[in-house]
Amino acid sequence: MKKTSYLSSCGKTEDGADFVVLSDVPYFSASQTFDCGQCFRFNAKDGGVEGVAFGRFIRIEQDGTNIKLIGVSEKEYEDIFAAFLGLDEDYESIRSDIGEHFGAYDDIIYEAMNVADGIRILRQEPWEALASFIISQNNNIPRIKKIIENISAGLGEAFVGFDGKTHYAFPTAEAIIKAGETGLAPFKMGFRTRYLLDAAKKYIDGEVDFARVESSCASDAEKELMQICGVGKKVADCTLLFGFHKLEFFPVDVWIKRVLEKYYPNGIDLGALGAYAGVAQQYLFYHERYIAAKSGGKEDEK
DNA sequence: TGCCAGGCCGAAA
C-alpha cells in the first residue's frame, strides 16, 4: 500500500529549533541519497547529513527506518520537505517496475538495487538543478561542491540557520546575471561561466520556459532546456530528473557509459526503460562508484 | 606530474 506521510511527531529542540520525526520509512538512506551525486549542497556531519535546500538549513538524523529532520516544522515538512526527500513516492512499486524493465537484460540491476536500496530521487528546485549540472560538466564532484558553495556564499541570500550560523541560499538567476562575467570570475568556473550566464538569461526572459518544460513530453522538455548554450542531453536529462522529478529520464554520463558497456554488452533500448528509468540510473551509478571506491578507485580491466 | 572529471561546442570530414 502506498504511504506518503510517515510523520509520527514534531516539536522543538532545547535550542528552539523545529523538528519532525518520521517512522517506518522504507527504502530511504540519508547518506546514500545525498552521496549519489544528485545534489551538491549536503554533507555528512556528526553522524547525520546537513545542508541547504529551499532556503533553509536542515539536518537529517537517521536510525534505521526512523528519521529526524531538524530545522523543519510540521508545515514545512508537509509543504516542502516530504516531496524534496522523495517521500511521496511509492518505492515498492517503483522497484518492481525497474526489475521488470532492467531485469530482462542482466541481473546487475538487482545487485545495484540491493547495494543502493536507500536512494531516493530528490525533488530539487529546477533552477538550482539546472545551474548545478551546468557547473558539473567535465568536472569532479568535490570541485563541483566547492564551486557551488562558493557561489552560494558569494551571491546567495544569507540567513541564519537553526544552528545559529549563517548559511546561504543558492543564488537566484537574477543574482547570476547581476554578477556578470566579471563578478563570476572569482569562482573559477572556467568555460562554464558563460553557460551559466546564458542559462540565467534565458530563464529570466522566458526564452526557456520552466512551465513549458514541466508540462511537455519528454523530447520537447529536453529540447526546451537544450536551447541553452552549454546544456546538452546529459545536463538536460539530469535537470529533468533531479529538478523536475521526471523519473523516466536516464542520464548517460561517463559512469553510466561504463556500466552499459560492462553489463549490457548487447545494448539496451534506452527508449523503453519504463517510467522509473532515472531511479534505476541512480542505483547503477551508485553501485558502480561503490565498486570503484572499494577497488581503490581503480576500475577493473575491461 | 599527468590523468581525469556526472560534457558541450564548433569545425571538419
Next chain:
DNA sequence: TTTCGGCATGGC
C-alpha cells in the same frame, strides 16, 4: 550526420 580537438580548473 558523426567525429574529434579544445576547453578552465583542480582533485587525486
